[in-house]
Amino acid sequence: MRLLFSLACAATLTVGALRADDLVVRAGTIHPCGGEAALTGGAAIWIQDGKILAVGKDVDAPIGTPELDFGSAAVIAPGMVATKSSYGPRGDAARSAAPFVQAIDAFDPYGTYNSALRAGVTSVFLAPGSGERLIAGQGAVVKLAGEDRATRTLKGSTGITGSIASGARFAPGFWEPRLPATVDVGLGFENRQFPRTVMGAVVALRELMSFAAGKGDFSSEYGSEAGEVLGELIRAKSVWRMRAQTDEEVSALIELFQGTEMQLVIEGLEMAPDSAARLQAAGHKVIYQVTQPTLANYGKEADKERPDPTVAAGLANAGVPFAIQAWSPTSLRFAAALAMRGGLGAETALEAITYQAAQALQVADRVGSLKAGMDADLVVYNGAPMDVASSVLVTLVDGKVAYDAEEVARRLNEKSAMKGGPLAGRDPLGALPRRATVLSVEELHLGNGEVLSPGEILINQGRIVEAGRRVSRPSGAKVVTGFAAMPGAVDVLGHLGMEGQTPSISKSFEMRRMVEPGDRVDREVALAGTTTVNMTASNQPQQTTTLTYKPAGLDVDRMVVRNRGSLILGWPSGSTAGLLHKEKEYSAKWTEYAKKLSEWKAKPKKSEAEKEEDEEKEDEAKDEESKEESSKKKKKKKSKKRPEAINVTGTFEGELTLGDESAQKARLRIMESEDGSLQGTLRTADYPDLVYLEGTRDEYKIVLDAQTTEGGMRLGLELNFTDNEAEKPLLEGQRLFRGVTHEFSLPRVSTDYPVAKRPAMAEEEEKPKEKSGKPSPPTVDPLLEMLRDARKGKASIFVRVDRQDHIRSCVDAFAAAGIKPVLVSASEVNAVVASVRGRIAGVILTGSPVTTMNRGLVTYNRYASLQSAGIPVAFASFAEEGAAGLVDVATMAASQDWSPQGAMRALTSDAAKILSLSGKVGSLEAGNGADVLLLDGPPLVPSTRILNVWVNGREVQR
């Protein structure tokens, strides 16, 4: 028994020391407010039972206490106190003095206050109405979150709330229906209510005070209750909170309350720039109302005043402590920042919306500052609280999370994955970071040679949204600080992703099928700084293409930057020359096709049918041989007798026969453009996503291609007609997908193409020459297509060439074809700089770019020299996981007669330029993919370490 007892004791002790509801919150900076100086360089708050137990550089919480560490960039400040809100009752009392109206009656503890909590406001004042009455009633102060109504009610009654401002001087007439409303009695009429002017308001308040004190009966003016309730409130030494907007109104209030025992809080002062000294002398509490920026007309008369945001600065200079209130709790921080105009300090502004606001509402003993014993209502920001670019990460009320930006982002992600939003299906891991990230560094190297110091980039949904010295911090943005940031390096030619000496691969092979997300080696390369690789087989045949991809991308779709990234050719080489020649013919074909197509007009349907009929008759006349033969011919005729190959735009719905003979629904939508190209979508049951197809047609033959996350898809279809009627077209054929062939049969159900406008069917005559009427496009050759693209600057052609004379002839040949090649290897290019400048897209050297000359007395950096001559250069690894060394190689190159900035360009923006990928990778510009390296020192300096790497906006995990 004894033993058991002691064991139980021990258990209790442990529980006592380590309490489940204890919490330690850490951040880089804590603003305790209430006159206390900010704690910087890391500080903590210990919370127990919803109360603050300790605040300091560190706290003595027992080991094992749950901790929330928001990092060094985060700032904690007290939950803001809004001295104005719309959460109280809506609508005013009928009487101009209604002290009996209690705002707390309208408190809805079951309501949601997300927008305010998200803005960092944890406590609000509930006004007894819209504030447009001389005495509107009694206000209240409540917390916006929490379980228990009683603890959430900070102040059931803050005393008398009223106004002598213009709004309150126009109370509507008061009318009470008489009962019974007979002819004798009448319905009564509206009694005009006092006051109309400031002096009227002063008189009315004096009358009410006398009425409350039992001197004089003003029940007919203000109602019998007013005096009674006001008397009780005054006897209980209630605080008066009175609104006054102008200097006159402020003076009137000060004079009215002079010599009385009554406490006064003056609220408003929007148009009272000259009252600071008087207020200082009177010693009343002040709440300054910041006016919402509007385009309102305040009037042109000389005495018309506009709200002045510098009033707050004037108050601060005069030594008047004041709170700041906004038009709405959600704008409180913005309003305080606006009030800083005129020289108000950030510390004072923050105090004005926390501690001073709590003071003005008589709740400073519980909220408004972070001190031991206070309620644990605090806000974690991702930057300085008074910097409106920062936003709220977490709001705690009574030590419990009332708003969590990360949680909201996570749930939003879940929702879009669930609801078939833009990310549905493609983001099964919920990995697309909805939550914005801000990288804030001392040196931001954009990659194109520009350096911003300090600099920041805002990353959202995988892209760089903003880059500059200072960027916005959207709600819940995570801020990461560091010394420097630069774009991820681009390996312009490497073999990462290939396995050893991979035999050469066919030029028609889809290389994107080789990459696989989540590969450990790929990730390591990315973590070493190389985030984009232009990959090809190490054993290259004469003509080969590359795949440009991001090794640490999350899925194939986002890994692949460009399938067929560049075409690698050799020089001198007959095949390359031949290819250039072929390209000329090929391009000519396309030009001709384009020309034909522009001239082509669809033939009218009727004439075609008539013609066929005639032909048939002729044929029948001719065929007077054996019955068998004739029937055969007829059959042939029949099959030939198809309606004209009509425009296939429309929706086709039918079935897809799967391998196991089961059929599944399929819907194909096609739009045929006037140039004969087809585009459309396919929805099938066996693939979760909509497939976007593109293709061409040759009369009845239609070929559509698509890329899916599971590889390519090809539809080979034939246009048929049910009952040989042109109105009932049918697409039949096969689908090749995942290496399996499936049969299709899809009748057209509609001629609508829901996304785009259906091209109008031309009804004019066509050239008699072609039967179908439509010119057919030339066959697409992928390699020649790349050459064509290169001419337009949409693809890059790498040419392996070495000797100077070869370089010359190569550049000449390509210039003739209108293409700027990228010279690979090109060891003698430095000798012919003058003749190639402006005619090539760049140079990629093999081996060290630095050569030693004159027996080691002189070093010569070939890259530096080319770059200074205006020729873009880039680093290529020619290796697999060796790409991980790319940044270090560049660092070394930069140290030898070159500059880190020059090497940076070669490593990032120029590399992207060489790959014709500017605007996608290689620089930290808005719109680019967010591939960023965070460094602990200046970039391309040997002592600098890469701390974190983001690829497509997502941090690569080690």
Next chain:
Amino acid sequence: MKRFPKKATLALSLLCSALTLALPAEAGEKQAIKAGTIITMDGDPIVDGVILMDSGRIVAVGASADVEIPWDAEVTEAPDMVAVPGFVEAHSNNGMDRTNETIDMGAFFDVQDSVNPVAFYFEDSLRYGITTINIQQGNQCVVAAQGAIVKPFGATVAQQLVRPHAGLKMSVTAKRGKSRATQAAALRKAFGDLRSHLEKLVDEHKKGDDRARREALAQGRDYDGEDGKGRAMTGKGWTLEGMENIPRVEIDEKLAPLLKVVEGRMAVYMYCGSPAEVHTALNIARENGFLHRMIFVLGSGCFKAADEIAAAKVPVILSRTLVHTERDPITSEETLTFEAKVFQDKGVAFALTSNNSGLESLWYQAALCVGQGMARKDALASITTSPAKILGLENRVGVLKPGADANVVLYTGDPLSVTSHVNLVFIDGQPVYDRSKDVRLQHLMDGEQPKGTAPSDEEEGEMHAGEGPSDDDKKGEGSDSKGDK
């Protein structure tokens, strides 16, 4: 099955033009119902049972073997039917000419003055098996009229009345033109006005001023009854010394009903549309001593304040919307809360209402509860015994037991099934509704022209015989309704 006289008096047929029902006086005093099943709501259902009724009261309920039917009783044979107590509508604004008054303080109004005995609502109630209705003023009020509990049968309000002055309607939810705070202030003001009025009376009496007495006499108020004398004020909220000297008749008639409320002698039906207002309502009830006599008439969503309601032990009348829907702000996912279950789990007495809706009549609401997983017994109780208890009529209505009012509904089957319907209704031991003679229903179902609705009475016979618009109706709708049957 027994047939009762078809003939109706001219007066009644004029009053209830479509309702050709028997006058109670024409049926015998003693009635017996032999039903296949009797759901008594007072113990287990009885199979093959007999309900014996005499002079409007139930005399005996039991198995047919146990109950001897007197020789002179009229017997209704219903071997295939289910007998249930008539349902009790705990709160309704129907049957009045208008539901709301404009003025804030209307305690002196009486719903009786507004009830229209020939309103179709009452006829409909019979069709849905409702035999007791608590008519209260609408929710757009501060302090509203005194309600009346009626049965949906009778040519005059006096005949319909079950209990007059049955509670006072109030609302803590802002009426039009008021905010939540000014509404609460107006409610408090009503009691404040009563108090200052009483203080003034006591004060005047002390000074020997007989103004109130002279006024009362001038208005011809009755000094003979109980209220002619003074009586010490009782009450759990506040009391006033000196009230024993003030004859109650001298109190302002506009405020007198409120005094009954403060003394706990009158129930209060407090409308509360949102959970945020529950706290204020309870506070006002506590301050003025009527918490134990308060019944909440709730809006949808008030289950959120169920803890506070349970702690205060206030019974509730639920809104028509039994399932509260809330959307997640991010995912838009709907959270459905079956409110009755929340109250049931917290031990709050609750009743269902149809909230003036015929489509969602009481049986349907109860069936919905069963669909949401409530026990059949409890679901039936929430439209019979539970509202009866809330109305203080637990020994009279909502139950089939000796001594209770003989309000019996004969269903063709399970009362909570869509396939069964009310076939016969007895109120106070008299058959008041027979589906086979429900002309309005027949018109709907068969397209038959109801009597008295033809263009002229003379042509009535011809109309049925052949031509005229009614014949077209017949042809057009006949086949459909047969399918329905």
